[in-house]
Amino acid sequence: MAKSLGMDQHDIGILFEQGWQTFRMNYYPPCPQPELVMGLNSHSDAVGLTILLQLTADTQGLQIKQDGHWVPVVPLPNAFIINIGDILEVKKIMSIEHRATVNSDKERISLATFLSPKLDGDLGPAPSLLKNTLSQPEFRRISVADYYKGYFSRELVGKSYVDTMRIHNG
Ligand SMILES: O=C(O)CCC(=O)C(=O)O
Numbered sequence: 001m002a003k004s005l006g007m008d009q010h011d012i013g014i015l016f017e018q019g020w021q022t023f024r025m026n027y028y029p030p031c032p033q034p035e036l037v038m039g040l041n042s043h044s045d046a047v048g049l050t051i052l053l054q055l056t057a058d059t060q061g062l063q064i065k066q067d068g069h070w071v072p073v074v075p076l077p078n079a080f081i082i083n084i085g086d087i088l089e090v091k092k093i094m095s096i097e098h099r100a101t102v103n104s105d106k107e108r109i110s111l112a113t114f115l116s117p118k119l120d121g122d123l124g125p126a127p128s129l130l131k132n133t134l135s136q137p138e139f140r141r142i143s144v145a146d147y148y149k150g151y152f153s154r155e156l157v158g159k160s161y162v163d164t165m166r167i168h169n170g
Pocket residue numbers: 024026040045052054061062098099100109110112
């Protein structure tokens with residue numbers, strides 16, 4: 001992964017060694033008026049990597065935002081979806097904005113496991129990326145603990161949390 005993101009392996013190792021893994025089960029009951037509610041608000045995953053299983057493979061609900069439009073991710077039986085999270089986003093390899101809708105007559109279940117960095121480290125632009133591309137950092141550094149405190153104290157609204165760490169160059 002480090003290779004395809006153009007980073008030194010050390011930079012990823014230092015973040016995720018002794019990292020923590022969390023697991024979430026999402027249950028979306030049927031709703032008679034699905035157009036009035038949202039199962040899970042639009043967000044990008046504030047982690048390194050997500051592995052997601054759409055367990056009820058006959059029921060759609062997951063949607064990703066592409067070019068300003070919501071596109072359904074049709075479940076494939078026994079297939080995992082791998083999502084880059086905000087922490088591993090590098091330039092064009094973006095953490096995707098997604099949401100979950102509900103259905104009028106069918107329940108839906110998804111299982112997600114999230115790989116996160118260790119809590120006592122800090123986060124920021126990878127030193128090797130800055131060196132290799134000779135570019136200016138676009139985000140400020142923050143401790144992992146503060147990063148998650150901030151994330152969990154906000155409403156889920158698209159990628160707005162990542163934007164609070166953006167450095168406005170120039
Ligand atoms: O239910 C889904 O397919 C999406 C779940 C999700 O985005 C999440 O748990 O972060």
